[in-house]
Amino acid sequence: MAGIKEIRTKIKSVQNTRKITKAMEMVAASKMRKAQDRMRAGRPYAVKVRNMAAHLMQANPDYHHPYLTERESLKAVGVVVVTTDKGLCGGLNTNIMRLVLNKYSEFNAQGIKSQFTAFGNKGLGVLSRVGANVVTQEVGLGDMPQLDRLIGALKVQLDDFVEGKIDAVYLATNRFVNTMRQEPVFFRLLPLPGKLADPNTVFETPAQGVETPGENQSQYGWDYIYEPDAKSVIDELLQRYVEGVVYQAVAESMASEQSARMVAMKAASDNAKKVIGDLQLVYNKTRQAAITKEISEIVGGAAAV
Known part of the structure; x- marks a missing residue:
C-alpha cells in the first residue's frame, strides 16, 4: 500500500504542475497577441x-x-x-x-x-x-x-x-x-x-518588400x-x-x-497530461495487484481453517 500512496502523491504533484503550465500558457497567449500587434505596427x-x-x-x-x-x-x-x-x-x-x-x-x-x-x-x-x-x-x-x-x-x-x-x-x-x-x-x-x-x-516581412534606394534613380531624382x-x-x-x-x-x-513561452508551456502541459495517464495506469495495476493479494490471503486463511 505504500507504493500506492506514493503514486497517488506523484499524480497529485504532476496535476498541480499541469495547472501552473496551463495557466502560464493562457497568459502567454494573451500577451503574445498584444506583443505581435506592437511588433508588426513598428515594422x-x-x-x-x-x-x-x-x-x-x-x-x-x-x-x-x-x-x-x-x-x-x-x-x-x-x-x-x-x-x-x-x-x-x-x-x-x-x-x-x-x-x-x-x-x-x-x-x-x-x-x-x-x-x-x-x-x-x-x-x-x-x-x-x-x-x-x-x-x-x-x-x-x-x-x-x-x-x-x-x-x-x-x-x-x-x-x-x-x-x-x-x-x-x-x-x-x-x-x-x-x-x-x-x-x-x-x-x-x-x-x-x-x-x-x-x-x-x-x-x-517578405510581403511588405523594401524599396531599394537607387532602383528608381533612372526615372527621377530625390x-x-x-x-x-x-x-x-x-x-x-x-x-x-x-x-x-x-x-x-x-x-x-x-x-x-x-x-x-506559449509553445513551451503547451508542450509542458501535454507532457504532464501524458505522465498523469501513465501514472494512473500504474496506480490501477498496483491497486489491482494489492487487492488480488489480499483476496488470496483471505481465501488461503479460510482454507487453512
Missing part, C-alpha cells in the same frame, strides 16, 4: 525611416554622417544583445546566446576587443559568467519596450563609435517569423551600410527643401533610424518571447 515605421534616410543621403552626397564612416580595420567592436528577463520560453535565449558567444570567440581569435550592452536579464547573466566586458545594461523591461530606457544604455555604444573608441556596433536579437519559429540574427548596426540597402537592418538645414535633418533622421532599429529589435524579441 512599417522602420522601413519608411530607412527609405527616407536613404533618399536624403542620395540627395546630399557631399555630407557624410559619422554613422556612415567605414573604418579601415576592426580593433574594437560593441555588441548590443537583446534577450528576455525571464525563462521558461524554450530554446529562445539559448539560441541567441550561442550565436553571440560564437561571434565573441571569433572576435577574440582575431584580436578584436568587444564591449557589450545587455537588454534582458538572461543575456546579462550569460555575459557576466563568461567574463565579457558589459559596459551598459537594462533589465526588467516588462511587456512593452520603452524607448527612453533603451536610449540611455544604447547611447554609450553610439558615443564610443562616434569618438572612435570602437569601430563597429552589432545587434543580436531574435527575429519573429511566426508563432512556431523565431530566428536569432546578428547584424551590423554601425556603420550603416551604403544606401541602407542591407536587408538585415530592418525586420520587414530633392528636398530643408528646415533648418540639410545637416540637422539628416543627423536627426539617422539618429531616429538607429533608435528605431533597436526599438524594433526589442519588440521582435518580446513577441518571440511570448510565442516561445
